Amino acid sequence: MSTNARELFAKRLRQIRLSKGLSQEALADLAGLHRTYVGSVERGERNVSIDNMERLAKALEVDTFELLRDHKNEFPPRQEDT
Secondary structure: OOOOHHHHHHHHHHHHHHHOOOOHHHHHHHHOOOHHHHHHHHOOOOOOOHHHHHHHHHHHOOOHHHHOOOHHHOOOOOHHHO
């Protein structure tokens, strides 16, 4: 079953937030967003704007693309890289 971009973003946001030991409230404060907004984003209830993706990524100190990166579907290394 494939995951859509909103679900993937929600999952990665939560994973990265937890890995950094941040609460939703702390992340919201760092990003200048409301706590309930961050919670609804993590539940996949919001269609997040690119601007808010960037704010959340900066607050987490990661590149925005990391919040959309699906690690399980990464390409294997090319032959010349091995």
